[in-house]
Amino acid sequence: MKETRVVLRFPETVVEAPITYHLIADFGVQVNILRASIDPGKQGMMVVALAGSDGQLAKAMDYLEQMHVRVDPLAEKIQHLEDRCTSCTSCIPHCPTQALQVDRETWKVSFNPDDCIVCLSCLDTCIYRAMSVVGNEL
Protein backbone atom coordinates (compact mmCIF):
# COMPACT_ATOMS: atom_id res chain seq x y z
CA MET A 1 0.00 0.00 0.00
CA LYS A 2 1.36 3.38 -1.04
CA GLU A 3 -0.05 6.83 -0.31
CA THR A 4 0.37 9.90 -2.45
CA ARG A 5 -1.01 13.40 -1.93
CA VAL A 6 -2.00 15.23 -5.07
CA VAL A 7 -3.92 18.27 -6.28
CA LEU A 8 -6.62 17.41 -8.85
CA ARG A 9 -7.99 20.12 -11.14
CA PHE A 10 -11.22 19.37 -12.95
CA PRO A 11 -11.91 21.29 -16.16
CA GLU A 12 -15.43 22.53 -16.86
CA THR A 13 -16.13 19.57 -19.20
CA VAL A 14 -15.90 16.95 -16.44
CA VAL A 15 -17.23 18.69 -13.35
CA GLU A 16 -20.41 16.64 -13.55
CA ALA A 17 -18.64 13.26 -13.93
CA PRO A 18 -18.45 11.10 -10.75
CA ILE A 19 -14.69 10.78 -10.96
CA THR A 20 -14.07 10.07 -7.28
CA TYR A 21 -16.61 7.23 -7.48
CA HIS A 22 -14.73 5.65 -10.38
CA LEU A 23 -11.38 5.95 -8.59
CA ILE A 24 -12.83 3.96 -5.71
CA ALA A 25 -15.18 1.52 -7.46
CA ASP A 26 -13.19 0.74 -10.61
CA PHE A 27 -9.61 0.89 -9.35
CA GLY A 28 -9.97 0.08 -5.63
CA VAL A 29 -8.10 3.23 -4.66
CA GLN A 30 -8.71 4.73 -1.22
CA VAL A 31 -9.55 8.41 -1.63
CA ASN A 32 -9.28 10.77 1.34
CA ILE A 33 -10.51 14.27 0.41
CA LEU A 34 -8.43 16.82 2.34
CA ARG A 35 -9.81 19.96 0.71
CA ALA A 36 -12.24 20.67 -2.14
CA SER A 37 -13.63 23.70 -3.91
CA ILE A 38 -15.57 24.65 -7.02
CA ASP A 39 -14.99 28.16 -8.28
CA PRO A 40 -17.59 30.30 -10.05
CA GLY A 41 -15.81 29.72 -13.37
CA LYS A 42 -16.92 26.09 -12.96
CA GLN A 43 -13.51 24.64 -12.35
CA GLY A 44 -13.12 22.13 -9.57
CA MET A 45 -10.14 21.55 -7.31
CA MET A 46 -9.54 18.77 -4.80
CA VAL A 47 -6.58 17.95 -2.62
CA VAL A 48 -6.67 14.20 -2.00
CA ALA A 49 -4.61 11.47 -0.45
CA LEU A 50 -4.74 8.43 -2.75
CA ALA A 51 -3.78 5.04 -1.30
CA GLY A 52 -3.41 1.71 -3.09
CA SER A 53 -0.93 -0.68 -4.69
CA ASP A 54 1.46 0.58 -7.38
CA GLY A 55 -0.76 -1.05 -10.02
CA GLN A 56 -3.98 0.45 -8.67
CA LEU A 57 -2.45 3.91 -8.45
CA ALA A 58 -0.98 3.70 -11.98
CA LYS A 59 -4.38 2.73 -13.43
CA ALA A 60 -6.07 5.50 -11.49
CA MET A 61 -3.57 8.04 -12.87
CA ASP A 62 -4.18 6.78 -16.44
CA TYR A 63 -7.92 7.20 -15.89
CA LEU A 64 -7.49 10.76 -14.57
CA GLU A 65 -5.34 11.66 -17.58
CA GLN A 66 -7.94 10.21 -19.94
CA MET A 67 -10.60 12.36 -18.20
CA HIS A 68 -8.41 15.48 -18.67
CA VAL A 69 -8.04 15.94 -14.92
CA ARG A 70 -4.78 17.70 -14.17
CA VAL A 71 -2.74 16.00 -11.45
CA ASP A 72 -0.03 17.87 -9.57
CA PRO A 73 1.90 16.67 -6.57
CA LEU A 74 0.92 18.51 -3.39
CA ALA A 75 3.91 20.78 -3.07
CA GLU A 76 2.36 23.03 -0.45
CA LYS A 77 3.78 22.70 3.00
CA ILE A 78 3.01 24.42 6.26
CA GLN A 79 5.93 25.84 8.18
CA HIS A 80 6.05 26.54 11.90
CA LEU A 81 8.17 29.65 12.48
CA GLU A 82 9.36 28.90 15.99
CA ASP A 83 10.97 32.29 16.59
CA ARG A 84 7.55 33.91 16.15
CA CYS A 85 5.61 31.29 18.10
CA THR A 86 4.96 32.07 21.78
CA SER A 87 3.28 28.71 22.41
CA CYS A 88 0.08 30.51 23.41
CA THR A 89 -2.01 27.49 22.23
CA SER A 90 -4.72 29.46 20.40
CA CYS A 91 -4.08 27.33 17.26
CA ILE A 92 -4.60 24.00 19.00
CA PRO A 93 -8.44 23.77 18.71
CA HIS A 94 -8.26 24.71 15.02
CA CYS A 95 -5.93 21.89 13.88
CA PRO A 96 -8.12 18.96 12.74
CA THR A 97 -5.34 16.34 12.78
CA GLN A 98 -3.44 17.28 15.96
CA ALA A 99 -0.38 18.14 13.85
CA LEU A 100 -0.14 21.08 16.26
CA GLN A 101 0.18 19.93 19.84
CA VAL A 102 1.22 21.38 23.18
CA ASP A 103 3.18 19.64 25.92
CA ARG A 104 1.27 20.69 29.03
CA GLU A 105 4.33 20.24 31.28
CA THR A 106 6.73 22.46 29.32
CA TRP A 107 3.94 24.49 27.63
CA LYS A 108 5.78 24.27 24.31
CA VAL A 109 3.77 24.01 21.08
CA SER A 110 5.17 21.66 18.44
CA PHE A 111 4.24 20.99 14.83
CA ASN A 112 4.49 17.60 13.13
CA PRO A 113 4.38 18.08 9.32
CA ASP A 114 3.71 14.35 8.78
CA ASP A 115 0.27 14.76 10.39
CA CYS A 116 -0.53 18.01 8.53
CA ILE A 117 -3.11 17.89 5.71
CA VAL A 118 -2.42 21.50 4.67
CA CYS A 119 -6.00 22.59 5.47
CA LEU A 120 -4.64 26.12 6.20
CA SER A 121 -6.85 26.59 9.31
CA CYS A 122 -3.86 27.62 11.41
CA LEU A 123 -2.80 30.44 9.08
CA ASP A 124 -5.32 33.09 10.10
CA THR A 125 -5.87 31.84 13.64
CA CYS A 126 -2.25 32.47 14.63
CA ILE A 127 -2.10 36.08 15.79
CA TYR A 128 1.73 36.03 15.63
CA ARG A 129 1.71 34.77 12.01
CA ALA A 130 3.94 31.92 13.11
CA MET A 131 2.37 29.52 10.61
CA SER A 132 3.15 30.04 6.94
CA VAL A 133 2.59 28.18 3.70
CA VAL A 134 5.30 27.45 1.16
CA GLY A 135 5.05 25.83 -2.27
CA ASN A 136 2.59 26.03 -5.17
CA GLU A 137 -0.42 28.31 -4.83
CA LEU A 138 -3.70 26.46 -5.27
Place this chain on the structure above:
Amino acid sequence: MNDAFMFNPRNCYQNYNVAVNLSDKPIYTYMGKLKPRIGNANYCSAGQLSPLFNDPYYRTIGVGTRIFLCGAQGYVAWHGTQHSPAGPRLENGVPKSPAGNVALIGNMKEMRSRWVRAVSFSGYGATLSVAVGVPIPMLDEEMARFVSVADADLTAPIVDYSTYYPTGEGEASLGEVSYADLKSGSIQISGKEVPTGSFSSYGLARQVAHHLKDLIQKGDFTLTRPQSLLPGATRNTEVPQ
Protein backbone atom coordinates in the same frame (compact mmCIF):
# COMPACT_ATOMS: atom_id res chain seq x y z
CA MET B 1 15.51 59.61 18.58
CA ASN B 2 15.88 61.05 22.07
CA ASP B 3 12.99 59.26 23.69
CA ALA B 4 10.62 56.43 22.97
CA PHE B 5 8.42 55.15 25.73
CA MET B 6 5.47 52.81 25.79
CA PHE B 7 2.33 53.66 27.71
CA ASN B 8 -0.27 50.91 27.87
CA PRO B 9 -3.62 52.12 29.21
CA ARG B 10 -4.89 48.61 30.01
CA ASN B 11 -2.72 45.61 30.87
CA CYS B 12 -2.74 42.57 33.15
CA TYR B 13 -6.50 42.14 33.39
CA GLN B 14 -7.43 40.54 36.68
CA ASN B 15 -9.42 37.64 35.20
CA TYR B 16 -11.28 37.69 31.89
CA ASN B 17 -14.06 35.99 29.96
CA VAL B 18 -13.85 32.60 28.29
CA ALA B 19 -15.19 33.36 24.81
CA VAL B 20 -17.46 31.00 22.86
CA ASN B 21 -19.76 31.33 19.86
CA LEU B 22 -23.34 30.03 20.08
CA SER B 23 -24.25 31.05 16.52
CA ASP B 24 -24.09 28.99 13.32
CA LYS B 25 -21.30 31.03 11.71
CA PRO B 26 -17.65 31.51 12.64
CA ILE B 27 -16.94 34.92 14.18
CA TYR B 28 -13.68 36.88 14.36
CA THR B 29 -13.21 38.71 17.66
CA TYR B 30 -10.49 40.16 19.87
CA MET B 31 -10.71 36.75 21.55
CA GLY B 32 -9.71 35.11 18.26
CA LYS B 33 -11.62 33.02 15.76
CA LEU B 34 -14.59 31.38 17.44
CA LYS B 35 -16.01 28.36 15.66
CA PRO B 36 -19.82 28.00 15.41
CA ARG B 37 -21.92 26.03 17.89
CA ILE B 38 -19.35 26.31 20.71
CA GLY B 39 -16.60 24.73 18.57
CA ASN B 40 -13.85 26.17 20.75
CA ALA B 41 -13.40 28.19 23.94
CA ASN B 42 -10.73 30.89 24.14
CA TYR B 43 -9.26 32.39 27.29
CA CYS B 44 -6.52 34.96 27.82
CA SER B 45 -5.13 34.95 31.35
CA ALA B 46 -2.03 33.22 32.67
CA GLY B 47 -4.18 32.23 35.68
CA GLN B 48 -2.08 31.47 38.75
CA LEU B 49 0.87 33.49 37.34
CA SER B 50 -1.22 36.56 36.45
CA PRO B 51 -0.07 39.43 38.74
CA LEU B 52 -3.42 40.74 39.96
CA PHE B 53 -4.64 37.21 40.76
CA ASN B 54 -1.76 37.09 43.28
CA ASP B 55 -2.51 40.44 44.91
CA PRO B 56 -6.30 40.44 44.63
CA TYR B 57 -6.86 43.55 46.82
CA TYR B 58 -3.96 45.56 45.34
CA ARG B 59 -2.00 45.74 48.60
CA THR B 60 1.43 45.86 46.88
CA ILE B 61 0.62 46.66 43.25
CA GLY B 62 -0.14 50.36 42.95
CA VAL B 63 0.97 53.59 41.33
CA GLY B 64 4.78 53.57 41.26
CA THR B 65 5.31 49.82 41.56
CA ARG B 66 8.44 48.98 39.55
CA ILE B 67 7.83 46.17 37.05
CA PHE B 68 9.43 44.17 34.26
CA LEU B 69 7.92 45.40 30.96
CA CYS B 70 9.07 43.82 27.69
CA GLY B 71 12.68 43.60 28.90
CA ALA B 72 12.76 47.11 30.40
CA GLN B 73 12.19 48.20 33.97
CA GLY B 74 8.91 50.08 33.89
CA TYR B 75 6.25 51.21 36.32
CA VAL B 76 2.60 50.94 37.12
CA ALA B 77 1.44 54.43 36.16
CA TRP B 78 -2.23 54.33 37.15
CA HIS B 79 -5.20 52.02 37.29
CA GLY B 80 -6.13 50.89 33.78
CA THR B 81 -9.14 51.89 31.72
CA GLN B 82 -12.25 49.96 32.82
CA HIS B 83 -10.54 49.01 36.11
CA SER B 84 -13.56 47.64 38.00
CA PRO B 85 -12.65 46.11 41.34
CA ALA B 86 -16.18 45.96 42.79
CA GLY B 87 -17.56 42.79 41.15
CA PRO B 88 -18.27 39.48 42.92
CA ARG B 89 -15.32 37.58 44.38
CA LEU B 90 -14.62 34.05 45.57
CA GLU B 91 -13.89 33.40 49.25
CA ASN B 92 -10.14 33.55 48.57
CA GLY B 93 -10.58 37.18 47.44
CA VAL B 94 -10.09 36.74 43.68
CA PRO B 95 -12.73 38.21 41.36
CA LYS B 96 -15.02 35.84 39.47
CA SER B 97 -15.12 37.99 36.33
CA PRO B 98 -13.01 40.70 34.61
CA ALA B 99 -12.04 43.17 37.38
CA GLY B 100 -8.94 45.28 37.98
CA ASN B 101 -6.24 46.19 35.49
CA VAL B 102 -3.28 48.54 35.33
CA ALA B 103 -1.80 51.22 33.06
CA LEU B 104 1.91 50.58 32.51
CA ILE B 105 4.79 52.71 31.32
CA GLY B 106 8.33 51.80 30.24
CA ASN B 107 11.32 52.87 28.19
CA MET B 108 11.06 51.31 24.73
CA LYS B 109 14.79 51.67 24.16
CA GLU B 110 15.39 49.07 26.89
CA MET B 111 12.81 46.67 25.49
CA ARG B 112 13.68 43.46 23.60
CA SER B 113 11.77 41.91 20.70
CA ARG B 114 11.72 38.58 22.55
CA TRP B 115 9.37 40.19 25.09
CA VAL B 116 7.15 42.35 22.83
CA ARG B 117 5.41 40.99 19.73
CA ALA B 118 3.28 42.42 16.97
CA VAL B 119 0.00 40.57 16.67
CA SER B 120 -2.88 40.64 14.22
CA PHE B 121 -6.32 39.25 14.97
CA SER B 122 -7.75 38.27 11.57
CA GLY B 123 -11.05 40.05 10.97
CA TYR B 124 -10.56 42.26 14.02
CA GLY B 125 -7.38 44.32 14.24
CA ALA B 126 -3.75 44.68 15.23
CA THR B 127 -2.18 45.17 18.64
CA LEU B 128 0.88 44.30 20.74
CA SER B 129 1.49 41.34 22.98
CA VAL B 130 3.66 42.34 25.92
CA ALA B 131 5.59 40.49 28.61
CA VAL B 132 4.90 41.84 32.10
CA GLY B 133 6.41 40.73 35.40
CA VAL B 134 5.34 42.23 38.70
CA PRO B 135 7.30 41.49 41.89
CA ILE B 136 5.08 40.90 44.92
CA PRO B 137 6.78 41.40 48.31
CA MET B 138 5.85 38.81 50.93
CA LEU B 139 4.79 41.32 53.59
CA ASP B 140 2.93 39.00 55.91
CA GLU B 141 0.96 35.77 56.14
CA GLU B 142 -1.91 37.19 54.14
CA MET B 143 0.34 37.98 51.14
CA ALA B 144 1.83 34.47 51.41
CA ARG B 145 -1.68 33.06 51.21
CA PHE B 146 -2.62 35.34 48.29
CA VAL B 147 0.40 34.39 46.16
CA SER B 148 -0.13 30.68 46.80
CA VAL B 149 -3.32 30.79 44.73
CA ALA B 150 -3.51 27.96 42.17
CA ASP B 151 -5.34 27.50 38.87
CA ALA B 152 -7.90 25.23 40.56
CA ASP B 153 -8.84 28.17 42.87
CA LEU B 154 -9.51 30.63 40.02
CA THR B 155 -12.67 30.68 37.90
CA ALA B 156 -13.73 32.56 34.77
CA PRO B 157 -17.18 33.10 33.25
CA ILE B 158 -18.04 31.51 29.88
CA VAL B 159 -19.50 34.22 27.63
CA ASP B 160 -21.23 34.00 24.23
CA TYR B 161 -19.53 36.43 21.83
CA SER B 162 -22.12 36.01 19.04
CA THR B 163 -25.05 37.60 20.92
CA TYR B 164 -24.50 38.39 24.59
CA TYR B 165 -21.18 40.20 24.35
CA PRO B 166 -22.12 42.59 21.51
CA THR B 167 -25.80 43.16 22.41
CA GLY B 168 -26.25 42.33 26.10
CA GLU B 169 -29.14 40.04 25.22
CA GLY B 170 -29.46 36.44 26.36
CA GLU B 171 -27.60 34.69 29.17
CA ALA B 172 -24.79 36.74 30.74
CA SER B 173 -22.77 33.64 31.60
CA LEU B 174 -23.00 30.09 30.30
CA GLY B 175 -21.27 28.83 33.41
CA GLU B 176 -17.99 29.13 35.23
CA VAL B 177 -14.85 27.15 34.71
CA SER B 178 -11.55 26.90 36.58
CA TYR B 179 -8.21 27.80 35.04
CA ALA B 180 -7.04 24.26 35.85
CA ASP B 181 -9.80 22.94 33.59
CA LEU B 182 -9.05 25.53 30.87
CA LYS B 183 -5.38 24.52 30.88
CA SER B 184 -6.25 20.80 30.60
CA GLY B 185 -7.12 21.42 26.93
CA SER B 186 -10.88 20.94 27.05
CA ILE B 187 -13.88 21.93 29.15
CA GLN B 188 -17.50 20.81 29.39
CA ILE B 189 -20.18 23.29 28.28
CA SER B 190 -23.81 22.06 28.44
CA GLY B 191 -22.61 18.46 28.23
CA LYS B 192 -20.36 19.09 25.22
CA GLU B 193 -16.58 18.67 25.33
CA VAL B 194 -15.04 21.86 23.93
CA PRO B 195 -11.32 22.31 23.12
CA THR B 196 -9.65 25.34 24.74
CA GLY B 197 -7.06 27.78 23.40
CA SER B 198 -5.22 30.59 25.16
CA PHE B 199 -3.90 33.95 24.05
CA SER B 200 -1.62 34.26 27.05
CA SER B 201 1.50 32.15 26.74
CA TYR B 202 1.91 30.28 30.01
CA GLY B 203 5.36 29.14 28.91
CA LEU B 204 6.50 32.75 28.44
CA ALA B 205 4.78 33.80 31.71
CA ARG B 206 6.96 31.23 33.51
CA GLN B 207 10.06 32.54 31.74
CA VAL B 208 9.23 36.13 32.78
CA ALA B 209 8.76 35.02 36.41
CA HIS B 210 12.11 33.19 36.48
CA HIS B 211 13.87 36.05 34.72
CA LEU B 212 12.54 38.64 37.18
CA LYS B 213 13.52 36.39 40.10
CA ASP B 214 17.08 36.19 38.73
CA LEU B 215 17.27 39.99 38.33
CA ILE B 216 16.10 40.50 41.93
CA GLN B 217 18.53 37.89 43.32
CA LYS B 218 21.46 39.50 41.47
CA GLY B 219 20.51 42.91 42.83
CA ASP B 220 19.73 44.28 39.38
CA PHE B 221 16.08 44.94 40.19
CA THR B 222 14.94 46.56 43.42
CA LEU B 223 11.40 46.57 44.69
CA THR B 224 9.44 49.76 45.26
CA ARG B 225 6.59 50.63 47.57
CA PRO B 226 3.48 51.90 45.74
CA GLN B 227 3.18 55.67 46.08
CA SER B 228 -0.58 55.52 45.86
CA LEU B 229 -2.98 52.60 46.00
CA LEU B 230 -5.29 51.61 43.15
CA PRO B 231 -9.04 52.06 43.61
CA GLY B 232 -9.86 49.01 45.70
CA ALA B 233 -12.56 46.53 46.54
CA THR B 234 -14.55 45.86 49.68
CA ARG B 235 -12.91 42.89 51.31
CA ASN B 236 -14.77 39.76 52.21
CA THR B 237 -11.82 38.41 54.17
CA GLU B 238 -10.37 39.57 57.47
CA VAL B 239 -6.97 41.28 57.40
CA PRO B 240 -4.73 39.76 60.08
CA GLN B 241 -3.37 42.42 62.45
